[in-house]
Amino acid sequence: MATGRTHRPATRSRGIPEATVARLPLYLRALTALSERSVPTVSSEELAAAAGVNSAKLRKDFSYLGSYGTRGVGYDVEYLVYQISRELGLTQDWPVVIVGMGNLGAALANYGGFASRGFRIAALIDADAHLAGRLIAGLPVRHADELEDIVEDNQVSIGVITTPAGAAQEVCDRLVAAGVTSILNFAPTVLTVPDGVDVRKVDLSIELQILAFHEQRKAGEELSEAVDSVTPPVAAKTVRGGIKRPGSDGDLPAVMPA
């Protein structure tokens, strides 16, 4: 039933584990820094430290790409940069559209990390007609009506969604229908897509909530949570004909970015 298979499809693509793929950009960044300092070679130990991972893990990751190291010496920095770039597809040009020109969309448009990695912003799109034509990061905002044309004309295969949550699924559907097969979703919604389309999700609120959980745990270790356990709403009990619900409704309103 095409349940919006977000994050980690666990499908091992061409023998390279998903976890490894997720680390390749990390290695690439560390290697690029070394390259700029004209460091010729690097050992797995050094590179692992720079990337913040275990050295054995790094060697195993690289082993999936092939034997690019030299025993007794290490890895050739330039060569590895090239191999990883190629493996990730960064030697190609990837036209990208960003839909939703709120604060976040504008931030992404200005984000330098795109262009330098082979990602070219083909267009910025927004549903607000007032924004149409305005320049953001040197590019004119196009109206949402043009979405299909833009995607098809520019052979766009990657779409970034930074719209409010309510609009995300519709935008997603239109992108997919027009030919987009990879989506980076910043809207706090579960997107449903057909098979063959990849969705990755970035959710700022979720990250903070995870931090809050650990933070609470750290704080609650000394004082064994005496404050929070005062009168928790009584557990749901059946009363013939339904379930008694403790609180009222309308807490924690759903929110959206931008």
Add this chain to the structure above:
Amino acid sequence: MATGRTHRPATRSRGIPEATVARLPLYLRALTALSERSVPTVSSEELAAAAGVNSAKLRKDFSYLGSYGTRGVGYDVEYLVYQISRELGLTQDWPVVIVGMGNLGAALANYGGFASRGFRIAALIDADAHLAGRLIAGLPVRHADELEDIVEDNQVSIGVITTPAGAAQEVCDRLVAAGVTSILNFAPTVLTVPDGVDVRKVDLSIELQILAFHEQRKAGEELSEAVDSVTPPVAAKTVRGGIKRPGSDGDLPAVMPA
């Protein structure tokens, strides 16, 4: 040696698996939506569909929190919202500072998802003196000199870093020294922190690169990569006294957000 243990410490906190904690905000969002529609109860199957996960996984996740369901009926929406909120620590007030008021920092400051989930922006901080005093999202930007005072005065335990990569580690060190124990890092750098401090990383560039990898794989399935395999730089070979490196240096310059 305190290697910047980013993401997933794999430390099972109080019996609740890390993977489960990461999904709780997802369930909470789905439940909140149901709550607003005044839906009294929901089955694991329905809620799982709304959250985009497997129903068995959802039930197991909830089982770590306790037995909050009613067999034959499902889960009480309001009660579950409360329980998850409490478990995540969202019933508390979490003062947060955002350091780095570039485009991304401003976007986060305007992001509505913070305040509504118990996260209160205690201050916006930037190193640029020209920005000091300017209002962003209704809050005045404070100068970086005040960082320590702000953190201590407001009992801030969570810090968000949206500075350029070069400044991130120093900002991180200062935040930690002042008492921050959880950091959400948007700068493309590996942060090194002492034990007891949690770091979560959000990297826009990495997400896109992962998408590109899969995209390339999809595209390369029909035409078996005839274009990209033309004359790959010859593998590194030793020539007595060093390693022959194929390309020159200076490719893919390191970049930073904002």
Add this chain to the structure above:
DNA sequence: ATGTCTTTGTGAACGCGTGCACAAAGATGG
């Protein structure tokens, strides 16, 4: 009170990811 029917909660099996530890490879020095 008893039976039926729905849905939870979980035991068990499986697969992926991680990290240890070591053998093989190759560079370097004599």
Add this chain to the structure above:
DNA sequence: CCATCTTTGTGCACGCGTTCACAAAGACAT
């Protein structure tokens, strides 16, 4: 050419996370 020393590449074991499948629990009807 041989010995030594460094560093890679990987076999193996372990633990976490996911999923299946089912027994137990409780609602609801009679």
